[in-house]
Amino acid sequence: MKANYGYMDGSGEYYITIDTDHCIECAHHGCLDGCPKGMFEIITDDYDDEVAQIKEEFRKKIKYDCADCKPVKDRPPLPCQEACTPGAIEHSW
Amino acid sequence: MAEREFWRWKEYNWHDENIDWKGCDTITAGVDVGSVSSQAVIMVDGKLYAFASTRTGSDSPQSAQKVMDWALENTGMNLDDIHYKVGTGYGRVNVPFADKAITEIACHARGGNFMYGNTVRTILDMGGQDCKAIHCDERGKVTNFLMNDKCAAGTGRGMEVFADLLAVPIEDIGELSFDVEKEPPPVSSTCVVFAKSEASGLLRKGWPKNKVIAAYCNAMAHRVVTLLERIGVEKDFAITGGIGKNIGVVKRIEDELGIEALKADGDTQTAGAVGAALFGKALLEKSRKS
Missing domain, CATH: 3.30.420.40 (ATPase, nucleotide binding domain)
Known part of the structure; x- marks a missing residue:
């Protein structure tokens, strides 16, 4: 399942997409420590699978919480994406 | 009283x-x-x-x-x-x-799989405080979802604000929105507060209520279509939630997408x-x- 967390407002669309099919086979959950803000958590979803999700308190402000990892110039690879070895995480902006 | x-x-x-x-x-x-x-x-x-x-x-x-x-x-x-x-x-x-x-x-x-049949692949749930675009498989299991609960634009609460502003019963809004000679341009679709003040201005300019309602239904439809387009619309398509009963919004969503939504026997809510x-x-x- 592709789970999109975030929002769109007058300034644009800000979504982090987690492909939870990749989470099911992931044992080490690198996303938990990979995000400097600790935005990820592991939950048991409605279908009894252990998957990653963005914590509720971050979902309406991810544009701002992700800003430190997204400098305008010379943007480095995103730490959450680097830490997620199955490649489940995508950012829309 | x-x-x-x-x-x-x-x-x-x-x-x-x-x-x-x-x-x-x-x-x-x-x-x-x-x-x-x-x-x-x-x-x-x-x-x-x-x-x-x-x-x-x-x-x-x-x-x-x-x-x-x-x-x-x-x-x-x-x-x-x-x-x-x-x-x-x-x-x-x-x-x-x-x-x-x-x-x-x-x-x-x-629930959409039960009410509309197992051919439904895209469900738009237009609830009171948020709007969700959902893809599901033939068993009704979610394969992709996107929600917008950052603001009231495109939600049932937004429609309620307009019903109150215009003093029109909410169940009549859909039908009344078609009682216009020409489809008006949409009001602001990014914020209900902006849309409400824009609508107040239009009423002061002399726009009839029906035209203002049509402009808001148009804005709401455009707002949720943008949301739907982010994950794509796969047929069959259905709308659940309270706004699913508002023909004024449903018809405009269908027109903008070029797809007809499935009709439910029961209450979409x-x-x-x-x-x-x-x-x-x-x-x-x-x-x-x-």
Whole structure:
């Protein structure tokens, strides 16, 4: 399942997409420590699978919480994406 | 004298008198405690038996109890007769009698699959405080979802604000929005507060109410189509939630997408509670096997 967390407002669309099919086979959950803000958590979803999700308190402000990892110039690879070895995480902006 | 609340949907309950629940093997219930309204659905052996739709008050547990009691009214059934109860909606963790809480995303997919058939692949749930675009498979399992709960634009609450501003009963808004000679341009679709002040300005300019309503329905449709387009629309397409009953928004969404939405026999607002009751049936059967 592709789970999109975030929002769109007058300034644009800000979504982090987690492909939870990749989470099911992931044992080490690198996303938990990979995000400097600790935005990820592991939950048991409605279908009894252990998957990653963005914590509720971050979902309406991810544009701002992700800003430190997204400098305008010379943007480095995103730490959450680097830490997620199955490649489940995508950012829309 | 109390002022009329134009923004309120009618509260009602129903049960199927032709079903004898006493001889049934599985009795499950789904309770969807939403931000604006609450629904309770009782299913016996996978068939819809009873439901109720009422307003959500400031106390979620009390609202859950109230709507459940109303669904049970005149059925001869008690809460203890129900084998498995599932809570859903934003108040799902506050349903005191629920055996399990399941997100409304999963429940709307499951409920949409039941109400519209297993060919439905895209469900747009237009609720009171948020809007969700959901993809699901032939079993009603979610494969992709996107929600927007950052602001009230494109939600039922936004429509309620307009019903109150224009003093038009909310159930009449859809039909009235077509009573215009030419489709007006949409009002602001990024914010309900901006849209409301823009609408007030249009009324002062002399626009008739119908034209303002059409402009808002147009804006709301455009807003949710943008949301849908982010995950794509796969046929068949269906709309659940309270706005699914607003033909003015539904028709404009269909026109903008170029796809006709499936029509439901039942109330689109009960889809979440139907899905929760179906989850209850599956969980009950699983627990009986183990």
